[in-house]
Amino acid sequence: MQSRRDFLKTLTSALGAGAGILSASEKNKLDNNRFGVLSDLTLCVGCRKCEWACNEANELPNESIDKFDDTSVFQNFRRPSSTQFTVVNRFQEKGLNKTPLDVKVQCMHCEHPACVSACIVGALQKTSFGAVTYDDWKCIGCRYCMVACPFQVPAYEYENTLTPKVMKCDMCFEKVQKHGQLPACVEICPREAIVFGKRSELLQIAKDRINKNPERYIDHIYGEYEVGGTSWIYLSNVPFSEVGFPKLPHKAPPELTESIQHGIFKGFSGPILLFGLIGILMRANRKGKDIEQ
Ligand code: SF4
Ligand code: SF4
Ligand code: SF4
Incomplete structure (x- = not known):
């Protein structure tokens, strides 16, 4: 796991090399130093502090952090929305006396994002940094990205009649890139259940955890290969299909959508x-x- 100092050093050198914008089809140009987040479901306690910190960082409607102790929200399955870029859902493991599993969801920052591929005006972009960012000035509100996303992440500000935007997590791009800080949700997590770093190093950490604790984890890193890989990757102790993750092919959707679109x-x-x-x-x-x- 990276210390804050190591993280800043890595970040400075990566940014020095330039965090450019990539089209979905420029898959070979993905920076080897690109960042990501490892989410270990076995460490998450469902405190929802990440939800609070995300809303605070993104100036979304927010309440006092104490209100996030309310566990009644777990009665309903929630998805990211135009007013919440990340939500935590609780799943009761099958079998008696099993502890529940809490799952934080947000944009997965796909390596070859379907949303970027679907956007005909380039409002969504895959940066070499790893994050998938959005430029509301370019967006024409077609919402093709919402249809294309295999994780149903982008939300639309229907309530904003004058200047509606597509809303989603951008991996705290500005906070990290401009200010050298950690993503807000990672920074606040009291359990280090979510860890920010180079995707390649996070994959190695995840593999090491599985190898050293085979009884604790299933042998699957979600996002290593799904839809061509994602920047946000997960470890779990139960099959991902039991805790709300879609079963997806390893092939990146843009390979399909781009050929259809071009046709x-x-x-x-x-x-x-x-x-x-x-x-x-x-x-x-x-x-x-x-x-x-
Ligand atoms: S802050 Fe960390 S432990 Fe708390 S719900 Fe979010 S990911 Fe889980
Ligand atoms: S999860 Fe959806 S919105 Fe996020 S990068 Fe992938 S396709 Fe785009
Ligand atoms: S990375 Fe930033 S925008 Fe994304 S869920 Fe975490 S706090 Fe929210």
């Missing part, structure tokens, strides 16, 4: 560009009105 949109680049331009102008106009009000 469908071949010859339609003019209308698409026009559509994108109109969308951008409409958004700029809406923002102007918003500022005037």
